[in-house]
Amino acid sequence: MKRKYLSTPYIIWVIGFTILPLVTIAASAFTDNDDAFTWGNILAILEPINRQALLFSLAIAFGCTLICILLAYPAALVLKSFRLKRKGFTIFLLVLPMWMNFILRILAWQMILSKNGILNFLLGKVGIAPLALSNTWIALMIGMVYDFLPYMILPIFNAISDIDEDLIEAARDLGADSGTVFRKVIFPLSMPGMLSGIVMVFVPAMTSFVIADILGGGKLQLIGNIIEQEFVKSMNWHLGAGLSISLMLLVIVGLAFTLRNDMEERGTTIW
Amino acid sequence: MGTNEKGRDILELKNISKSFDGKKVLDDLSLSIGRNEFITLLGPSGCGKSTTLRIIGGFVRPDNGSVFFEGQDITNLASEKRNVNTVFQKYSLFPHMNVEENIAFGLKLKKKSRAYIQDKIKYALKLVNLEGYEKRNTTALSGGQQQRIAIARAIVNEPELLLLDEPLGALDLKLRHDMQQELIRIKKEVGITFIYVTHDQEEALTMSDRIVVMNKGIIQQMGTSKSIYDEPQNAFVADFIGESNIIDGIMLQDKVVEIMGVKIPCVDEGFEARETVDVVIRPEDLEIREAENGFFSGKVTSVLFKGAYYEIKICARDYEWVSQSVNAPEVGAEVGLYVAPDNIQIMHKPQSEDAEIIKE
Numbered sequence: 001m002k003r004k005y006l007s008t009p010y011i012i013w014v015i016g017f018t019i020l021p022l023v024t025i026a027a028s029a030f031t032d033n034d035d036a037f038t039w040g041n042i043l044a045i046l047e048p049i050n051r052q053a054l055l056f057s058l059a060i061a062f063g064c065t066l067i068c069i070l071l072a073y074p075a076a077l078v079l080k081s082f083r084l085k086r087k088g089f090t091i092f093l094l095v096l097p098m099w100m101n102f103i104l105r106i107l108a109w110q111m112i113l114s115k116n117g118i119l120n121f122l123l124g125k126v127g128i129a130p131l132a133l134s135n136t137w138i139a140l141m142i143g144m145v146y147d148f149l150p151y152m153i154l155p156i157f158n159a160i161s162d163i164d165e166d167l168i169e170a171a172r173d174l175g176a177d178s179g180t181v182f183r184k185v186i187f188p189l190s191m192p193g194m195l196s197g198i199v200m201v202f203v204p205a206m207t208s209f210v211i212a213d214i215l216g217g218g219k220l221q222l223i224g225n226i227i228e229q230e231f232v233k234s235m236n237w238h239l240g241a242g243l244s245i246s247l248m249l250l251v252i253v254g255l256a257f258t259l260r261n262d263m264e265e266r267g268t269t270i271w
Numbered sequence: 272m273g274t275n276e277k278g279r280d281i282l283e284l285k286n287i288s289k290s291f292d293g294k295k296v297l298d299d300l301s302l303s304i305g306r307n308e309f310i311t312l313l314g315p316s317g318c319g320k321s322t323t324l325r326i327i328g329g330f331v332r333p334d335n336g337s338v339f340f341e342g343q344d345i346t347n348l349a350s351e352k353r354n355v356n357t358v359f360q361k362y363s364l365f366p367h368m369n370v371e372e373n374i375a376f377g378l379k380l381k382k383k384s385r386a387y388i389q390d391k392i393k394y395a396l397k398l399v400n401l402e403g404y405e406k407r408n409t410t411a412l413s414g415g416q417q418q419r420i421a422i423a424r425a426i427v428n429e430p431e432l433l434l435l436d437e438p439l440g441a442l443d444l445k446l447r448h449d450m451q452q453e454l455i456r457i458k459k460e461v462g463i464t465f466i467y468v469t470h471d472q473e474e475a476l477t478m479s480d481r482i483v484v485m486n487k488g489i490i491q492q493m494g495t496s497k498s499i500y501d502e503p504q505n506a507f508v509a510d511f512i513g514e515s516n517i518i519d520g521i522m523l524q525d526k527v528v529e530i531m532g533v534k535i536p537c538v539d540e541g542f543e544a545r546e547t548v549d550v551v552i553r554p555e556d557l558e559i560r561e562a563e564n565g566f567f568s569g570k571v572t573s574v575l576f577k578g579a580y581y582e583i584k585i586c587a588r589d590y591e592w593v594s595q596s597v598n599a600p601e602v603g604a605e606v607g608l609y610v611a612p613d614n615i616q617i618m619h620k621p622q623s624e625d626a627e628i629i630k631e
Contacts, residue, residue, distance in 0.1 A: 166363040169328075169363070172329075172330075174377035175377050175428070177349075189366070
């Protein structure tokens, strides 16, 4: 099959928008202002302020992923039990907010969670003292979970939907009650979906900065915020690039470690 | 009916009805199954045979009627609590477990000891001729091997009743024949009751102690392979169990039937005078002779070689007759058709409410 020319546009795309920028970023990262080679920008991740931001990002991303799994799994199970029409409509509702600008949605959360916002207004109505959620990590977490949840629900739902009903019947036939069917059949077979969900939630959560900007009021420093500031405010592109590369390598190594078993077993990658 | 060594049937279905979306799938079905029987539910797709099996397995609740197992009403008992195991059509092995883990699934849930489970796995793999396959990945096995593992996985639980839902349907012809023999052997070795569902009449005839022919949710006939083949009770059974010539006839008197204007001797008695009947003649019983020596004469329209015999179609009196013979006449030849008196089956026409069942 000599149809290789059909892939030309994608090759151009990959070279132009993935490889070249990566090379540029790497070139920037390994040089200083005088264009001399240095490890400094890469190693800057170890400086206390950056390290702290990195750990905070890790904690937030980890927490966000965990909460997303806990919320998404039951949601996916409920969704699977729906009849076809209702299923389609519910998925549509899940996806619908994604068609609205992401920053607008986060700004809405800022309004909801602010001191005189909707949440505190409603709490006041039922006699609960107002919560000071604005600019806290809790607000950041709420915003992130809200934003990333669909990316966890959909792959888990797909994986669960792919499980042959016969397998569940076979398990019951062999004496498994509902709990055991879930533990021994549904959950293990939904792992690939959950792993893609983890990739799709953890990585953006780890690297995001806009949510922290808006819901953290500039007080919460994720590693993404630090990198943004190096590029935009301090105009130190070398340092920004160095931190980016370090972060990327950490994410890749981390994911490779997490997903290794799965890939070995199934012989396929999940992304 | 049924073999009843302990004087009690192992399973009894009483007046079972079931509808799906307003469509009646089972209509007041009653059936007793004896201990250690190999019973086959046979019928075309949609006849209710699989639903019957799923009701016995506990995957479907009947709308009406009861299921008794060893005399106990288990109609509403959950599938996992029944001492019954199923071999599914699509094997349904757990893809995330290897052969050994699949077979051990039921035993681990019953909290059997490691040594016991290991013994059982060994025994089961030997039983299905797959010794040494413990660590194999199930997805890497062939269809026939997967089905053997599925049988092993069910058998190790020592069910008193094994349900087999068209287990050989996905296999090719050669493998299917081998597996039929395997299943008969396995049945003999483990000595439990088999309820087998298939739409393949040849498979049913080969394997079963007793066949239940079903159509449109109603049992058409029950009996041994031989009795069903030799003495079909209605035209549906005759047509479904092997190919047949089914012709309208008029019973003139005892032992004489008129077919297409010709008086033909038969052995059947006890019909009303001039009763309209269905006449069934098996292809292998329809003899081809010289044109002047038969009851009818007609022209050979096609001759197909089927391996062990020829299938010959003859057009006589505006009816296409099917005959099987080891000798092939020429296509277009003028031949005579003859049938011996005891090879003619005479059946009452179905009652009007059953007429519809027969048609399709």
